[in-house]
Amino acid sequence: MDLLSAKYLGYEPVHIEELIGKKGKGQGNMRDVEPGKVKEYAAEDADITLQLMHQFKPLLKSLEVQSVFDKVENPLVKVLTDMEFEGIRVDTDFLREYSKELEREAKAAEERVYQQAGVRFNLASPRQLGEVLFEKLKLDPKAKKTKTGQYATGEDVLVKMALQNPIVDDILAFRELTKLKSTYVDALPVMINRKTGRVHTSYAQAVAVTGRLSSNNPNLQNIPVRTERGREIRKAFIPRDDRHLLLSADYSQIELRIVAAISGDVNMCEAFRLGKDIHTATAAKVYGVSEAEVTKDQRRHAKSVNFGIIYGQGAFGLAANLGISRTEAKEIIDNYKKEFSGISRYMDDTILFAKENGYVQTLMGRKRWLRDINSSNFTVRGFAERNAINSPIQGTAADMIKLAMTALHSAIKKAKLQSKMVLQVHDELVFDALKEEVDQLKPLIIESMQNALPLPNNVPVIAEVGGGANWLEAH
DNA sequence: TCTCTGCTCAC
DNA sequence: CAAGTGAGCAGAGAC
Numbered sequence: 099m100d101l102l103s104a105k106y107l108g109y110e111p112v113h114i115e116e117l118i119g120k121k122g123k124g125q126g127n128m129r130d131v132e133p134g135k136v137k138e139y140a141a142e143d144a145d146i147t148l149q150l151m152h153q154f155k156p157l158l159k160s161l162e163v164q165s166v167f168d169k170v171e172n173p174l175v176k177v178l179t180d181m182e183f184e185g186i187r188v189d190t191d192f193l194r195e196y197s198k199e200l201e202r203e204a205k206a207a208e209e210r211v212y213q214q215a216g217v218r219f220n221l222a223s224p225r226q227l228g229e230v231l232f233e234k235l236k237l238d239p240k241a242k243k244t245k246t247g248q249y250a251t252g253e254d255v256l257v258k259m260a261l262q263n264p265i266v267d268d269i270l271a272f273r274e275l276t277k278l279k280s281t282y283v284d285a286l287p288v289m290i291n292r293k294t295g296r297v298h299t300s301y302a303q304a305v306a307v308t309g310r311l312s313s314n315n316p317n318l319q320n321i322p323v324r325t326e327r328g329r330e331i332r333k334a335f336i337p338r339d340d341r342h343l344l345l346s347a348d349y350s351q352i353e354l355r356i357v358a359a360i361s362g363d364v365n366m367c368e369a370f371r372l373g374k375d376i377h378t379a380t381a382a383k384v385y386g387v388s389e390a391e392v393t394k395d396q397r398r399h400a401k402s403v404n405f406g407i408i409y410g411q412g413a414f415g416l417a418a419n420l421g422i423s424r425t426e427a428k429e430i431i432d433n434y435k436k437e438f439s440g441i442s443r444y445m446d447d448t449i450l451f452a453k454e455n456g457y458v459q460t461l462m463g464r465k466r467w468l469r470d471i472n473s474s475n476f477t478v479r480g481f482a483e484r485n486a487i488n489s490p491i492q493g494t495a496a497d498m499i500k501l502a503m504t505a506l507h508s509a510i511k512k513a514k515l516q517s518k519m520v521l522q523v524h525d526e527l528v529f530d531a532l533k534e535e536v537d538q539l540k541p542l543i544i545e546s547m548q549n550a551l552p553l554p555n556n557v558p559v560i561a562e563v564g565g566g567a568n569w570l571e572a573h
Numbered sequence: 574t575c576t577c578t579g580c581t582c583a584c
Numbered sequence: 585c586a587a588g589t590g591a592g593c594a595g596a597g598a599c
Binding site: 225244245246248250252253273274278310317319321322323353492495523524526 | 577
């Protein structure tokens with residue numbers, strides 16, 4: 099495959115690597131680039147990439163895809179190169195200290211596991227752990243095996259055994275601590291560019307089949323946030339100096355708004371137009387109560403259904419997720435489909451469209467081809483059907499934030515601001531913002547994000563922005 | 574050194 | 585059978 103096709107299709111790393119050899123052999127290293135030269139490299143990279151993409155254009159078949167190319171992808175190339183070269187500052191002293199703490203806690207959890215198991219082994223090996231748990235300790239006579247025949251020891255399996263078996267909590271703690279240490283706390287400082295003192299991710303523009311970006315070397319799109327210990331790591335992402343702040347702006351419920359808008363479901367569109375809490379509004383409809391009467395559990399269930407819808411989840415998955423019976427889950431889903439009949443119709447129509455045309459598309463016309471949509475194999479076809487439902491939703495959200503990024507890039511340049519857009523995390527943008535520009539920048543961000551791709555049926559798009567001395571505080 | 578597997582992090 | 589899109593780590597085995 100030639101460079102051009104390889105690049106566009108995402109089989110080769112994009113941007114920085116090809117031109118200055120961030121990880122290529124014998125071409126020097128991104129970490130050695132002179133800080134003063136960074137801008138020149140970025141400009142050169144963008145020019146060449148634009149040229150290559152222009153040559154690739156005749157190969158694109160449909161008008162819709164050309165429009166996605168012209169309006170979304172091509173203009174984004176320069177935006178991404180700028181973001182990659184800009185990078186983001188990381189507090190290495192903080193991470194070094196945190197690493198020691200994680201090390202101590204992991205060691206302690208590991209020792210407790212060996213004590214309780216009555217044997218020492220490699221706790222980091224799922225295979226050895228499975229043998230200890232299910233053959234030596236016989237914790238579950240019906241233990242499940244993976245496709246290669248070893249015992250499954252994933253988090254979902256272990257959590258179910260946690261109440262009867264105290265050893266499980268220590269195993270899970272060990273897993274969490276070592277994951278955080280090896281993947282983030284110890285890895286990030288090594289990725290810092292010696293000249294810029296910052297980490298520079300690479301964004302792949304054509305790897306994810308839905309149109310999302312992906313991020314690697316390092317991946318800055320999966321920095322922990324869910325657990326207390328994980329969240330700490332976000333404190334290590336900081337502004338370039340004390341004259342700057344980190345701003346974080348994210349879309350509120352963007353995928354659900356998109357489902358509502360493209361399905362035209364009256365109840366969900368209305369809920370968004372009235373600015374309601376969408377999960378509470380959903381629960382009220384599904385359980386036939388007023389919004390004030392909705393209980394915590396009902397809202398939790400509704401939230402799960404709303405997410406499940408986006409992924410094409412069935413009663414089995416919902417039951418497993420919520421720890422309820424399949425009958426109960428089925429009842430919730432049936433009610434949901436009755437109350438939100440527009441969404442139910444959208445799902446059926448989209449699968450039918452895919453079966454007839456062999457593809458589905460986003461609001462911008464981005465296509466995903468589904469070669470298995472008419473397969474006679476139930477499992478294979480099922481996957482394709484869930485892809486048919488999910489891809490237009492996830493892909494439209496990707497179109498929207500990509501358009502917003504390009505618009506913002508231009509707006510920041512036009513206003514002659516020094517603040518920089520530095521990260522994208524699917525529905526979030528992060529900025530290294532000069533403090534005196536923040537009051538001007540915030541409305542610019544909100545306006546660009548909310549108006550990048552207006553949704554049908556008057557469904558409002560809402561973006562929220564916050565600031566702080568690190569990525570955690572900015573949220 | 575390379576590849577696959579199982580697991581876990583994000584949206 | 586059963587929830588979509590990614591990236592990266594350590595273990596384990598092939599070469």
